[in-house]
Amino acid sequence: MILLDKRPLKIFFQNVLKINEWKVFFLILCACCINTSFLFSQSNENKATIELSVLPGLQFDKVRFHVKPKQKVKISFTNTDDMDHNLLILLPGSRERVVAKANRLGSDGHNKNYNPATEDVLWALPILQGKESKILEFVAPDKEGIYPYVCTVPGHGTIMYGAMYVSNQASMPDITIDGNIPESRRTVEKTATVAHPFSLKPPxxxxxxxxxxxxxxxxxxxxxxxxxxxxxxxxxxxxxxxxxxxxxxxxxxxxxxxxxxxxxxxxxxxxxxxxxxxxxxxxxxxxxxxxxxxxxxxxxxxxxxxxxxxxxxxxxxxxxxxxxxxxxxxxxxxxxxxxxxxxxxxxxxxxxxxxxxxxxxxxxxxxxxxxxxxxxxxx
Amino acid sequence: MRYLYLIVVFLFVSCKNDVENLSYLSPYTIEDVEMPDGLTAEVGALDFMPDGKLVASFMRGEIMIYNPESKEWKLFARGLHEPLGILVEDSTSVLVMQLPELTRVKDTDGDGTADYFETVYDGYGLTGNYHEFTYGPVRDSKGNLYIALNASSSGGGISKIVRGKLNMDGKSKRGGMFSVVPYRGWVIQLTKQGQVIPYASGFRSPNGLLIDSKDRLYVTDNQGDWVASSPLYYVEKGGFYGQPASLIWTEGWNQGNPFELSVDVLDSLRKKPMIIFPHNVIANSPTQPVLIKNNDYLKDFEGQFIVGEMNQERLVRVIPEEVNGIIQGAVTPFIDGEGLRKGNNRLAFGPDGSLWVGQSDHGWLGDRGIQKISFSKRRMFDVKDVSLLSKGFKLTFTEKIRNVNLDSLVQVKRYRYHYHEKYGSEQIDLHKVKVQDILIKGNEVFLDFESMQKGFVYEIQLDSLFSKNKRDSLHNKIITYTVNELR
Structure with a gap:
């Protein structure tokens, strides 16, 4: 069973060796085992497929989505921006902490995909350049909660984030009062998807x-x-x-x-x-x-x-x-x-x-x- | 059987309505112009190239050219800072009024895109306040240009680094729009010889300039502090038009903070609006005026102005009149709804006589995009002219009037506004005006009042007025006239 696509898996194992993240490894192993039994018992449970891209002004096109505990999740992330972006999925309530840690990586940050060594990070995609696409597959945590996802490229993490709602009930709060998404997106209005009627090629x-x-x-x-x-x-x-x-x-x-x-x-x-x-x-x-x-x-x-x-x-x-x-x-x-x-x-x-x-x-x-x-x- | 009878009656009634409706065909059509993908179509300015192509600027800094025949858009320039004015010079060059300067934007190598950006005038101040919009340019027959500079908003602040000399006397302790760097709230004349002349002051948010065929300059302003209801000013050199902040940049000004002067003093200094657009009656945020000139479809309205309105699906028509050398006049809706959007920020007549309307919102009430209004030879039954009489008005209509008695169909009231620091003003001294006599003579209606008073807006409401031939009802039913001078 593939938990992660190849690159994050590689990074993940590198991290495990380097920084002794046995707890995360164990957690995922558990999730894997649980999910396997889960699959055997309820093979008709659908996989959640999330198409994720980037809007101008440092924002994910989707700022929240819902999955069930232990549901298989496939996130297909395309960087539709002209800037670099990564994607980290975190333990509930840890976004600001992880963003601060990513910032502290300093000049080493880019090499580490701005993915700090912390058990707050559950899953991650490395830095994607403009037009690049990658797939992240995992099994949703069995514990209900609001799991943040974020881009931790410096300067991005304070506004470029969203929330994965993991719950048995498929309900999310009214978007206009949802404190788990950026303030600018607490609206039902559509946001323009591009900045100009032409592509931005430097200079x-x-x-x-x-x-x-x-x-x-x-x-x-x-x-x-x-x-x-x-x-x-x-x-x-x-x-x-x-x-x-x-x-x-x-x-x-x-x-x-x-x-x-x-x-x-x-x-x-x-x-x-x-x-x-x-x-x-x-x-x-x-x-x-x-x-x-x-x-x-x-x-x-x-x-x-x-x-x-x-x-x-x-x-x-x-x-x-x-x-x-x-x-x-x-x-x-x-x-x-x-x-x-x-x-x-x-x-x-x-x-x-x-x-x-x-x-x-x-x-x-x-x-x-x-x-x-x-x-x-x-x- | 009884039901059949009812159905027959019903059909008869609906047919009758249809006949009435058919005879009420609109004399114009409004179509949406398809905008390019990816464009945030907040229209900053419109003008036409000599070859009939439309030039449009947008708030994110693009200037684009539209070919009305092929319906294709092409990028001409980008990167500009809130370009709110365009004046075409020739087929390769446009003057663009952007936030920091007036710029000549030119295609020098003939590839269809601009490569040369020449600073024409940037001698005014900037503070970084979001409301420092710039308007114009318009050109008179001698080749002089006029631009207008918005005052800065108390809804925002000023940056640590400003351009121009800072003088905090241009700001009221009590808030309101301010002018702490040169010429905010001014109209500037740039002569053909290259002189810069601070031309007139007292403007708040002058989002529209016009030069008429006699080289007279008109400027609209927006309701707010010191502006009771949005006005149209006839602007003369040296005039002060009411918002005090800009006074500090008057040559030789030695009276300190102008907001500390009494209202009476300020009132005596100011020139009053040529026309007031009564708030919630005519327009709440008037924009660019355009002159009706040699337009085959709008001959009835030659010399009048059409003005955009941001807050409603409306354009209004200004009917100027000179009384004892004073320019004043009437205003009436021109197009109301019928598919027109809100946010009517910029207007330009195409070479074929069509009227192009550019819309914007930019954080305010409005819409986005461009609409084209095409007129037909079919005449709209509307008020063509309004003349002040010694005690009353003469209304001239585009068609002869069928009605024989209008006694219950005309309602008139008069009111005026405060001049004060407070944002806007209610109508004060509101009175119903008794119409003593109404005389109908062909296409003219004479309204006779007991008396006539200076300094008031007269609001005339018409109902169920029908033309003699086509039986259609009057297109627009409200006219307001700002009486500054009596006949």
Whole structure:
């Protein structure tokens, strides 16, 4: 009898060996035995088949379902999102605990499929990338209860969850008052299944409100899971993050204050006033945003003026998402400039192949007319 | 046998009804435009390209182009921040009013999608408040553009980082809409020569601008604090239109927090609505006005405006009139129900004279999608014109009137509204107006009152009015006229 599909089974046994989860193993063995006898006695008992997918804004398409104790369950999970998601089924009341433990896995989390070593986790599917599908089969616990299921990819677990109702009676509480599902889903309304009338293939961008940046923010998701925010008020790159892009669920609702929520890990936060600073007397270094062009590859060439000098900046991700390339063009530049940046732990700046030290570098006017710097995330 | 008799009577009655109904054919049809899969069709703006294609923007930042012949949608641009205004420049370029700026969105390489986004104007403040919507642009014959900036809502706050100079005097201690960064609650003129002129202040939520054929600017606003019932303003340079917050950005303003001024002072500063849309009578949230101009199907209403309404399945028609140099006038429903949805946020006339209506809700009452209203040559029996008389009104209808006596069929009342900080106002000083005499002359009806008073809305209710030829009843039965000036 197959309890789990191959990968979780493998992970499961690895876990058992590594972390001594004999209790869970025993529990499942018991469930297996009980179920076997159960099958012999009531072979006409139906298998519960659950089709599960993902809606935009970090939500499962189904936020609750009902099965009977000891019923065979087959969950067919398809990641219909552009972000990674896993699926963990937990002991009643343990969701917040497990989510916190998954978060604490830190940089090791991805390797461990954000599945923390705890007996609270009953069954799990590993991380599924966009468009991937996997099947999870198990026998429902014999003990009645409300068993949470959740995606524990960091940032997801507080809103991306649902409830498996295990009970002999097929009734669930009124959905509008069901405290076991996310608040946004305590409604009978249908939720849109896609964000836009086109697929979101990076690079793509939004102008939006985002925390910590002026309200004139431009955010872009790059092909290798890096994203940046460029502020059209102060005319500079302000944030860089790795991982997923943003959650726009709240801001798209309208009629209340909301921000696009960053889903990844912000590793660069610009503190300098002006990244490019003209050196000289009577220089104001006053910026004005002029717009942008969509250039080859779908990247943005951002345009602003610094006093009366036209500056263009294009930002790409390179080295498989390990670095951000900032390309500058400055027209009609006559004076020397500083390139200013914020010294940040684990982040290195490179210019002409050389690692920069400090927080600025002076460039001659002729060099600065066209140059690029590399912002690298130290691994 | 008795039953057979009853059936015959019943059939006779139903046939008679059918005849009446047949003669009451609607002069227009409303059809739903099929929207692309995956689109959240909260319509922010509509306009037409020179080739007759429709350009539409949506609240999640898409701009899409619809070919009415092939009924196909194509993506033109994406990623914009709540684009609530579109003005087509030519076949490759549109001006888009999005939340942070006015942007020229252009296809420079001819592949049908935009690749160049040029900032035209972003010199106003932003606080991150959810209600900082931006409206327009509209263009006058000289090439000047006008945009309007929503005040910020006390239903939300402000971010730590704002754009523009912060001045907390633009906020009342008692709540209400505020203006703590430049020009929130203003209409801005951008001249063809590139000058930025803060043009008029006192707006709350001015979700609709219009330039008429004489280059006059009109702006709708929404009921709320200081706005008793939603108005249409005739906007003149330097005017203040009632919501105090924006006053602090008046050049040379030295009176501190404008909310600390007395209501009487504020009342003396303000310009009153050209037309009030009485709440729960005409419209609760008026949106974009469009001008009826050279439309073969709507010749009776030339020079009048059609205005959208968010909260009801309704469009209304504004009938402006100049009295002693003052622009005021009447408003009456134009389309009520009959398949029209709610949320009528944006309107645009197609090249064939059809009227396209874009709907939105965005957290408020409304609907989503686009509907096309096609008119026929069949005339609607409706009020064509309303003129103020020294003591009464002259109503002109699109057809001759069959009725010989209207005495019991016309009801008139008058009322006005408070000007105060409180959200909205009830009708006050409400009185029934005694109609002394009603004279019918062809397609004209003269209503004669004992007296006429300034500063009141006159509400005229008509019932069972029939046209001479087609025997059909009047299409819309309520007319309100805002009397600012007496004849």
């Amino acid at each position: 793509y961008y939004y102008r939006t409100y985002i925390e910590g940046v002026s309200p004139a923010a431009i955010i872009m998701h790059l092909p290798h899971r890096l994203s940046y925010c460029w502020d059209a008020s102060s005319c500079k790159l302000v944030l860089v993050w790795e991982g997923d892009f943003v959650d726009n669920t709240d801001i798209w609702k309208g009629h209340k204050d909301a921000r696009s929520k960053i889903l990844g890990n912000v590793f660069y936060n610009e503190k300098v006033q002006v990244p490019i600073e003209i050196i000289g007397n009577n220089v104001k270094n006053k910026v004005a945003f002029k717009g942008y062009k969509i250039v080859k590859g779908g990247y943005l060439e951002l345009h602003y003026t610094l006093d009366d000098v036209d500056i263009y900046e294009t930002i790409k991700d390179v080295e498989h998402g390990q670095a951000l390339l900032r390309e500058f063009r400055i027209l009609g530049l006559e004076q020397n400039v500083y390139f200013n940046y914020t010294a940040t732990p684990k982040v290195e700046y490179f210019y002409k192949g050389k690692k920069l030290v400090g927080n600025k570098i002076e460039m001659k006017a002729e060099d600065a007319q066209s140059f690029s710097v590399l912002l690298k995330l130290e691994k």
